Amino acid sequence: MSTATLTIDLDAIVANWRALNALTGCETGAVVKADAYGLGAARVGRALMRAGARSFFVAVAEEGAALRQALGPAPAIHVFSGHMAGDTDMIGDLDLIPLINSLEQMIRHVEGLPGHPFGIQLDTGMNRLGMEPGEWAALRDIALGQAPRLVMSHLACADEPDHPMNAQQLQTFLDITDGIDAPLSLSNTGGILLGPEYHFDLTRPGIGLYGGLPHADARPVASLEIPVIQCRNIEPGESVGYGNSFVTEEPRRIATISAGYADGVIRAMGPKALVFAGDEACPLAGRISMDMMGVDITHLSKDPKTLDLLGPHQGVDDVAGYAGTIGYEILTSLGARYARRYIGG
Numbered sequence: 001m002s003t004a005t006l007t008i009d010l011d012a013i014v015a016n017w018r019a020l021n022a023l024t025g026c027e028t029g030a031v032v033k034a035d036a037y038g039l040g041a042a043r044v045g046r047a048l049m050r051a052g053a054r055s056f057f058v059a060v061a062e063e064g065a066a067l068r069q070a071l072g073p074a075p076a077i078h079v080f081s082g083h084m085a086g087d088t089d090m091i092g093d094l095d096l097i098p099l100i101n102s103l104e105q106m107i108r109h110v111e112g113l114p115g116h117p118f119g120i121q122l123d124t125g126m127n128r129l130g131m132e133p134g135e136w137a138a139l140r141d142i143a144l145g146q147a148p149r150l151v152m153s154h155l156a157c158a159d160e161p162d163h164p165m166n167a168q169q170l171q172t173f174l175d176i177t178d179g180i181d182a183p184l185s186l187s188n189t190g191g192i193l194l195g196p197e198y199h200f201d202l203t204r205p206g207i208g209l210y211g212g213l214p215h216a217d218a219r220p221v222a223s224l225e226i227p228v229i230q231c232r233n234i235e236p237g238e239s240v241g242y243g244n245s246f247v248t249e250e251p252r253r254i255a256t257i258s259a260g261y262a263d264g265v266i267r268a269m270g271p272k273a274l275v276f277a278g279d280e281a282c283p284l285a286g287r288i289s290m291d292m293m294g295v296d297i298t299h300l301s302k303d304p305k306t307l308d309l310l311g312p313h314q315g316v317d318d319v320a321g322y323a324g325t326i327g328y329e330i331l332t333s334l335g336a337r338y339a340r341r342y343i344g345g
């Protein structure tokens with residue numbers, strides 16, 4: 001088999017959720033948008049539910065519908081994009097909680113699904129989603145009269161603890177939620193790590209569950225083992241891969257492995273990336289192709305059967321560093337072609 005194997009450690013996800021939960025005195029939710037950051041929302045959701053998670057968050061109603069089928073009727077499933085045109089039946093039938101982010105959505109919700117649960121999303125400076133303070137001031141009494149399940153906002157700079165934006169958004173959130181008795185939520189993973197004043201009633205960790213920064217103490221969750229398809233010797237002056245970008249000055253042994261940019265091995269990481277044969281690091285040789293890449297294995301004592309891109313020696317943030325991106329993008333880029341293997345849970 002030449003398909004690479006992505007192993008997802010559900011016990012590590014549960015341990016990471018518990019570790020974040022232990023940092024707060026409030027409820028800990030779980031963000032499972034984008035198929036749980038590429039790791040499988042149904043499997044991840046079920047494992048977290050068994051561990052005690054009761055509140056889940058997704059980006060769009062379709063994700064919420066799929067999650068409801070996987071988790072059954074018990075947990076609360078919140079939708080960040082709120083109540084969009086065309087979503088009314090799905091929100092109603094599958095008991096989703098839209099996080100209403102504008103007056104227009106509020107009207108759509110109360111007209112389309114009178115009495116159906118909803119939450120409120122407020123903008124505190126990120127200018128991405130949520131009602132602006134002025135819009136909220138006009139709507140506040142009407143919305144609070146309908147008993148929202150949650151009132152939330154989102155931090156723009158939570159992964160930079162010293163950034164003044166954090167305190168500024170916290171103060172804005174305190175101001176615009178003053179006197180509200182609905183449950184409040186402000187923090188993603190980074191917000192949890194900022195300290196108790198950011199926790200409120202419910203936290204919304206995502207990346208910290210999946211082993212990524214800023215949850216530096218997280219247990220690694222994903223490992224990726226890529227089969228070697230072929231090995232060959234090359235002589236001085238010979239090149240490897242498209243564009244002849246790698247030309248050797250001495251004899252080398254090159255392995256061709258079965259994953260490429262179509263599998264989320266971002267092409268831009270090319271010249272810097274390493275893969276591992278057990279404990280031994282091996283540099284890539286030449287450009288990353290769509291389905292394959294070359295690896296310099298000259299220093300290994302024997303040809304490996306597989307090489308690891310993600311594993312004990314290299315996590316999602318290391319790999320992100322090669323491409324100048326973040327662990328979130330590495331995880332959500334993980335290809336659909338991988339055989340996914342779950343352990344634990």
Ligand SMILES: *Cc1c(COP(=O)(O)O)cnc(C)c1O
Binds near residue numbers: 031080154
């Ligand atoms: C994605 C997201 C989260 C989770 O953020 P992490 O940084 O992955 O913990 C929480 N809240 C909102 C609104 C989000 O969009």
